[in-house]
Amino acid sequence: MNALVDQLCHRLVVSCQAYPGEPMRDPDTMRRVALATARGGAAGIRAQGLADIAAIRAAVDLPLIGLWKDGDDDVFITPTLEHALAVADAGAHVVALDGTSRPRPDGRTLAETIAAVHERTGALVMADCSTFDEGIAAAAAGADLVGTTLAGYTAYTTKGDGPDLDLVARLAAALDVPVVAEGRIHTPEQAAQALRAGAWTVVVGTAITHPSTITGWFAAAVQEAASCR
Numbered sequence: 001m002n003a004l005v006d007q008l009c010h011r012l013v014v015s016c017q018a019y020p021g022e023p024m025r026d027p028d029t030m031r032r033v034a035l036a037t038a039r040g041g042a043a044g045i046r047a048q049g050l051a052d053i054a055a056i057r058a059a060v061d062l063p064l065i066g067l068w069k070d071g072d073d074d075v076f077i078t079p080t081l082e083h084a085l086a087v088a089d090a091g092a093h094v095v096a097l098d099g100t101s102r103p104r105p106d107g108r109t110l111a112e113t114i115a116a117v118h119e120r121t122g123a124l125v126m127a128d129c130s131t132f133d134e135g136i137a138a139a140a141a142g143a144d145l146v147g148t149t150l151a152g153y154t155a156y157t158t159k160g161d162g163p164d165l166d167l168v169a170r171l172a173a174a175l176d177v178p179v180v181a182e183g184r185i186h187t188p189e190q191a192a193q194a195l196r197a198g199a200w201t202v203v204v205g206t207a208i209t210h211p212s213t214i215t216g217w218f219a220a221a222v223q224e225a226a227s228c229r
């Protein structure tokens with residue numbers, strides 16, 4: 001097994017992302033967020049955008065999963081080979097890319113894209129999938145890691161409140177490559193459940209690094225419990 005993948009065995013990766021137009025959408029802010037999560041015990045970081053990836057790689061000595069969200073099409077996580085090469089070039093140890101069965105904007109297959117990343121960079125590839133079949137196909141296409149990232153985010157999958165632990169378990173039972181549990185893991189207990197379901201690594205984003213959403217959870221609970229007259 002690759003040494004970097006070994007480092008992530010049964011550990012927590014924290015996704016540090018801010019979305020377009022948000023106050024924290026700034027590479028130096030994400031660098032600081034990543035540093036803060038490292039202090040808390042993150043064993044790896046997931047980051048979006050070339051500037052964020054470069055800033056975090058320079059500051060944080062942990063395995064870095066990078067991606068580049070681009071476009072309004074269905075396939076938006078590192079949609080083309082050019083995006084993938086740029087993510088590796090920016091400093092990501094692992095390039096996360098769309099691992100679904102949908103056509104890619106550059107017309108390349110997933111297998112061609114993964115092969116080119118392996119051939120032209122030293123980076124590993126994490127395939128962000130939404131179904132069991134996609135995870136199986138992504139591993140067959142050469143992905144080094146298979147993630148459940150897109151479960152609930154494709155037109156043909158359903159988004160539950162929590163993580164898709166059933167998908168994690170089915171993929172972990174079927175695949176030799178490490179399965180990364182990612183998506184809607186909102187509590188430490190859910191993170192532990194994902195590992196018990198067979199995940200190699202757990203990625204948590206929103207519940208650790210997205211204060212607007214976290215605040216919204218608390219605000220809604222407070223509002224629901226409020227009884228002022």
Ligand SMILES: CC(=O)N[C@H](C=O)[C@@H](O)[C@H](O)[C@H](O)COP(=O)(O)O
Binds near residue numbers: 067149153185207
């Ligand atoms: C679907 C999609 O675009 N997911 C993105 C992938 O990088 C991020 O927006 C998520 O925050 C990340 O996957 C972590 O998930 P969560 O924030 O639920 O812990």
